[in-house]
Amino acid sequence: MLQTPSIKVATNTEMFQRMSEDMDINAGRIVDGTATLQSVGEEIFEKIIAVASGEQSVSEELDLDQDEFVPWQLGVVT
Numbered sequence: 001m002l003q004t005p006s007i008k009v010a011t012n013t014e015m016f017q018r019m020s021e022d023m024d025i026n027a028g029r030i031v032d033g034t035a036t037l038q039s040v041g042e043e044i045f046e047k048i049i050a051v052a053s054g055e056q057s058v059s060e061e062l063d064l065d066q067d068e069f070v071p072w073q074l075g076v077v078t
Contacts, residue, residue, distance in 0.1 A: 005057045006064075007047055024058050 010016035013028035025044055029035035035043075051057050 005051050006059045007044075007051055007057050008059065009044060022058060022062070 007025070008023045009025045009027050010019065010023045011027055013026055013032050016023050016026035016028055024047060025040070027040050027044075030037050030040050047057075
């Protein structure tokens with residue numbers, strides 16, 4: 001089965017801290033004032049390049065595979 005890695009970007013630091021074991025990048029640092037938009041953008045770009053070159057994302061390290069991102073559920077969901 002073909003698998004596509006997920007790179008997860010937390011939109012705020014509180015979320016990143018709460019879910020740090022399951023997030024790749026904390027973009028909330030922009031709002032916190034501890035990082036610039038440009039530096040976080042570069043970090044995201046570098047992460048995309050690294051993962052495309054074989055580095056594992058957090059989801060891959062956790063062995064979540066195809067269960068990580070499901071844009072729609074087929075069948076009954078309870």
